[in-house]
Amino acid sequence: MPPDDDLRAIHGDVNVSPRYLARTTGIGDPALAPLLDLGWNLEHDDLGNAYLNAPDRTVRLGYLPEGEDDGLWRINAYRDSFGPPTWGACFNDSTPTEFVRAFTTTLAQAYERGPDAYLARPIAGSDDRDPFQAVAPLINRGWQIDRPRWGVFAIQSPDGLVALEHTTGHLDREAELTTRDARWQLWAGTSIDHPYWYATASTDTPVELLRAVTECVSDPTPVPRWRQDTYSYVEGKAHLISILPPSPPAPTPLDVHRAAFRRPAVLPATSVPRWSSTSRPAHRGPHP
Template sequence: MKKQQWQGWGPGEQPEQHHLVQPRSLAGGGDVRHVSEFLRASGWRDKSKTGGPMLMESPDRTVRVAYDPYVLPGGWTIHGKADGPNGEWSAHLGRQTPVEIVAGLTDALHRPRSAHAPNIWAPLQEQDWHTRVEGDDYTATSPDGTAWMQYRQGADGSAMWWTGARDTQGNGWTADFTPNTPMHLVQAFSTELAGPDPVMRPRGRVPHSTQIRTWSVSVKPSQLRAWQQARIAAARAATWACNSARSTRPRTSARPSTPAGGARTRR
């Protein structure tokens, strides 16, 4: 038996059936490890309890990413503490939000911000999404009409981003971002939301929807592991580069000098 298992993971391993799904916004939730393993490789702490919801905490303890499938409606919560001039913020994403789209936001949590001002609408316009203005609301809709991104402004002047995807059978998800959510994170999310590339789901995990297109592909377990490891390696490399840049950054102020042979006075 052991010999057969070993051969199954070696050169003679058997391919498994998967499906490429398009549009990605209707592909279903997917494997949450796509998000959690990337964060772990980026130095985040796993605060999850055994058998409970997933909970990841940033190295500086200012941001938490949680996924809870055990409550209704369940799904993702990304919460950021107030930081100087930036207020507390949060994003709530439904359980069926594809992990590839969730990762658009969570991957960007540890990447350096661009010097350019964020533009949430640019990735959508590049993929020919339709835009319209209704009062104080600005909405972009995918060409097939299944996904949307909306900017809402309340009577008190507060702004909120509301987005999601839904097919004609009612299957789908919604997400919202509070007013203080950093705009570069919302743009990273919208980029993945509008991404034209299909995403992969294993057999039996493809939603039953008349508005998706699927292609059957054969994938070996070793190929899946290689793709996962490449993503993890990229996270580790980016984290190492960021930490190295911080450690080599010149000091902006000089340390107080201590006379030779003298002792520092404690207060």
């Protein structure tokens, strides 16, 4: 997350745990910042949607609060800037902003390393590009493999409120980019048909980007939100912990000594006249 004194920082008056029940902050800046910091070009349309383009046009991001569906964030990458996308990812309008930022931060780092990084296709059995690497953070944090379904690998959180699914076999590439029928789907809730939020990633999305999201989703650290912006489904499922202003540190003996040493001598109040632009001159009595 950005530092507290950064205007892009995410603030709140409660911490929400687990973080995957926090939903969106409603602010796009934190997730746009990693790419804007690289000098990517930002444009807006008349409706208030934002479009971010890499200098070489090989990666495009749309932040679409006024889009045609609930896909708030759409990120596509291209080997040929005039050809179809090589891969695409989507985060809907309720996805916690921290998860999108994790994705864009890692994308920015990969973009700086060059096309071989941000266009790297998953390769089964590879040390760093095996699809299993995207699932490893979840297994390491106690997530459980869900009951098997034909052609789908699924793993869910211990409370059963968020799951990651990986579909095997052939998929329609265009449908992967425009629907939830994608290679990867991450969703929260009690029903996949009516999730609290969801994110998808198509075939060939680099494992490094997927792992950044699963690392962030499974992080046990709570995230801040404004209490009035939490949703009814959170009640009874998430912990809301008040964020209190930090107490000033207790003074050390050295602090006490320094304060006493620097304290000026106390003078009678009448010995220090206090003047202002509105003060009247002191009244002088008659001379003896």
